[in-house]
Amino acid sequence: MKQKIVFATNNAHKLEEVAAILGENYEVLSLREIGCHDDIPETADTFSGNAIQKAQYIKEHYGYDCFADDSGLEVDVLGGAPGVFSARYSGGGSEANMDKLLHNLTEKSERGAQFRTVIALLVGEETHLFEGVVRGTITHERRGEGGFGYDPIFVPEGYDLTFAQLGSEIKNRISHRAKAVEKLAEYLCKQLKIEN
Numbered sequence: 001m002k003q004k005i006v007f008a009t010n011n012a013h014k015l016e017e018v019a020a021i022l023g024e025n026y027e028v029l030s031l032r033e034i035g036c037h038d039d040i041p042e043t044a045d046t047f048s049g050n051a052i053q054k055a056q057y058i059k060e061h062y063g064y065d066c067f068a069d070d071s072g073l074e075v076d077v078l079g080g081a082p083g084v085f086s087a088r089y090s091g092g093g094s095e096a097n098m099d100k101l102l103h104n105l106t107e108k109s110e111r112g113a114q115f116r117t118v119i120a121l122l123v124g125e126e127t128h129l130f131e132g133v134v135r136g137t138i139t140h141e142r143r144g145e146g147g148f149g150y151d152p153i154f155v156p157e158g159y160d161l162t163f164a165q166l167g168s169e170i171k172n173r174i175s176h177r178a179k180a181v182e183k184l185a186e187y188l189c190k191q192l193k194i195e196n
């Protein structure tokens with residue numbers, strides 16, 4: 001039987017990626033599927049703080065064991081910005097966020113960056129954190145149509161194409177989210193074996 005688990009996110013792209021990475025043994029329930037249409041608060045100043053806050057909100061208001069991720073892009077030469085503000089960097093959507101970032105990197109040759117995800121899993125009274133990082137560089141212009149957020153301007157280390165060009169199969173194997181979700185899956189799998 002599939003193990004049901006709630007993913008506390010309003011981002012449909014993240015939900016799709018995580019369901020694909022977790023694979024057939026899990027049924028990942030969206031917030032809509034548990035009847036939640038709330039704007040979940042996200043006011044901490046760290047990824048882990050925000051991930052815990054989002055998961056705790058669902059646990060407190062809806063009673064489900066669940067996990068949430070907080071993630072973002074950290075650019076070396078900008079001191080780790082946009083970081084926890086990745087979704088709200090420009091005040092507009094993804095296009096405006098990329099415009100602002102490319103503008104802030106104009107004429108900068110040092111373009112190292114990383115995507116980072118922290119997943120908080122709340123089961124019973126326990127909280128567990130899982131982290132994933134992928135290093136790469138920021139391009140000078142958008143390339144590719146796939147993915148979401150900053151994917152068209154991020155080239156992961158070891159590749160020449162952006163996440164948006166590489167497609168979901170490769171991204172879901174090497175991304176920050178993939179690395180964190182693999183650790184989550186390993187943990188859930190171990191728990192399941194202990195319980196049965």
Ligand code: ITT
Pocket residue numbers: 008009010011014042069070071072073086087094097115147148149150151163175177
């Ligand atoms: P939830 O809080 O509802 O989960 P969100 O989109 O607000 O959804 P975050 O707070 O974690 O998610 O913000 C992450 C932002 O960082 C996201 O909106 C993107 O702009 C960027 N980001 C995170 N992971 C990404 C990825 O895999 N590819 C491209 N951009 C990503």
